[in-house]
Amino acid sequence: MSTTSVASPESNDVARSRRDEILSIAAQQFAERGVASTTVRDIGSAAGILSGSLYHHFESKEQMVAELLLPVMQRQVGHYRELADGSSAAAETLRALIKVAVAEAAQTPSETRMFRNDAQSFSEMPTLQPVTDLLVEAAKLWASVIERGIADGEFREGVDARLVVAAMFDAVLSTTRWFSGKRPQSPVRVGDALADLFLGGLLRASST
Amino acid sequence: MSTTSVASPESNDVARSRRDEILSIAAQQFAERGVASTTVRDIGSAAGILSGSLYHHFESKEQMVAELLLPVMQRQVGHYRELADGSSAAAETLRALIKVAVAEAAQTPSETRMFRNDAQSFSEMPTLQPVTDLLVEAAKLWASVIERGIADGEFREGVDARLVVAAMFDAVLSTTRWFSGKRPQSPVRVGDALADLFLGGLLRASST
Amino acid sequence: MSTTSVASPESNDVARSRRDEILSIAAQQFAERGVASTTVRDIGSAAGILSGSLYHHFESKEQMVAELLLPVMQRQVGHYRELADGSSAAAETLRALIKVAVAEAAQTPSETRMFRNDAQSFSEMPTLQPVTDLLVEAAKLWASVIERGIADGEFREGVDARLVVAAMFDAVLSTTRWFSGKRPQSPVRVGDALADLFLGGLLRASST
Amino acid sequence: MSTTSVASPESNDVARSRRDEILSIAAQQFAERGVASTTVRDIGSAAGILSGSLYHHFESKEQMVAELLLPVMQRQVGHYRELADGSSAAAETLRALIKVAVAEAAQTPSETRMFRNDAQSFSEMPTLQPVTDLLVEAAKLWASVIERGIADGEFREGVDARLVVAAMFDAVLSTTRWFSGKRPQSPVRVGDALADLFLGGLLRASST
DNA sequence: TATGAATGAGAGTTCATTCAT
């Protein structure tokens, strides 16, 4: 049941099933109000349906969340694995990681906001264990790249890899705010700006 | 139980009232589960009291939140104003901002986690308007410092001040995780690490 | 259970909806215990339902009250307007007013008891403003008839119209007690008796 | 305990005890909001005291009600007994009953409003049984006078004594509204107006 | 597929009352 449907926004070609449609509507609601504060009534009425009818499509509210987040996270970790396994220099790899992460955030803004705001409560939703596992793996992959950079002498010594990864993740998860609103920015530029910031810092290559 | 929790910054040594004690217990619960998911019954039983009895001390759950967050934010913005008004170089000022923010986060970890996780829902709590206003002011103060740095040629050109501030805020609000747990880290070191990261980046000044 | 209760005047024979059924059950409870003292649990269990399920049909307890009283009052004021606008002699008109009021009271005994007992608290229920407005209009219509009677020399001079109207309203609202119990009386007779009393008084007309 | 304190407003001479003071404050609250809707907190804060402190003076909220209403009703029934036992003509007696009832209502407006609005709920307050008994006796005394008047040929035949008594009581209990406000009226005049109305009716005696 | 009625647990809050100080 969970494998047949993929609600991610990129399935845009032709026959988006009603199920997927509902799922993406739910994602928006979850993103706006938070998972806990979004009621099935909210979702139902946004989808033009009664809340009880949602249960013909999904087993539970929690399952909707899982079904939204798992594929997104799977794809992301897939990218990270490939990049982290590559042989490029650490700085180059890290820049690629940041850019792909921002690109994914831009493509799945609702899910990204859910990660940002609701990850804390995932531990209380057993169904989300696989998602949490992937989140942990993602963090490890990023950290390994940074540690490699330090070992290679590419990055400064004394850098705390875990702290840096946390800062980067937080930053990436918050980029969704730049992709909508009055002056939406290009994901590519935001990704570059973030990579520049974390790699080179604010200061001029003072080196002057 | 009462001596280990320090939540309201203004509480001086002498006679921590029962009220303050309950408040700091509530802060912990809010931090752990999120404001919306923390029930007054949770707070009551953590305080060894019936939920109804909370209303002897507080008018509502929302008021507890406001009473927790407002003084914390007020003090923080107070610091930011002073620093932003100073005449130091932008980089130096920014470093000071980051360090004081991290120090405050370390001193009020529960409230900081509430800011991190629940700020999204503040708009639905009318009582929290003043808090939201202060948050906005804080962001503006930080941004002004960055803009000054760019204008002065201290910081790289092309930097998006708002994006950078958002990244910094996110990073600061997430530092609480380092101050507890198995290997608690020193707020000073974490502050320095963060300042180094955002000012100098990961790369070796190698630029050499 | 459903066939014995007739509360909402507009209910015609065919398909009394569950909603109307619940409403008339609520009316009975409100009449017996007073609105404030009737709990939604009372209503629910009288209707063979859980209290929470009431909210599938109604937005709030207050809305139930409004939905009960407004149509009753609207119909009554409709009658009063017609009668007051008529060209009959004041005494005749007043007799008609009293009789129709008593007839309505007999048809909607629960709602009438609610008016008698709970009108005082209507001011605290914003939803009931329209009902209150109609009550005021009703009193004015009755008073205008009495004033006309005085002006025409039909009624005694020196009569305080407002005081008399208040007495009549009180009397009418209390007639419900005669329509049930061991020896239920005919609304027509009660209406006549009341009209006789207020128009002719207790004394034998002859007495002079 | 109940015999030592008399809270009725006429005890104005010198040392109104705190107890009596509180009692009369409670009476006002009860009159304004109804007994059920008046909280002990309301009473306390109107008396400048904490709600818990009320229990140093009274055993319960219900006891306060009883202590307010019983003496008022006792005195009233005392008057009614005397008048009903007298040898005056029925009409004269009835006029006296109405006038004394209105006078009492004017002297104890809060208690009178309580009778008007809360009598329905007395059955649920065991302590008020004596009050209810007196109410019943009062009604019987009035009815006996009316029946005598009919028997004597003084009053119209066919009059329903109980219905008339009910109408009179309702009217009397509602007179409190005329004794306060912008243009307070004299109790004597209101009593006369009511007696005129019920004895002579609205129509000109001339009608012949 | 959807509706509409209902469940049952639990939410925040209120309130009469108690009692140590």
Next chain:
DNA sequence: GATGAATGAACTCTCATTCAT
């Protein structure tokens, strides 16, 4: 006499979920 903290029950209302139709 009064305070202030607490109780315990009850309140209105919400919500995820179920199920006959």
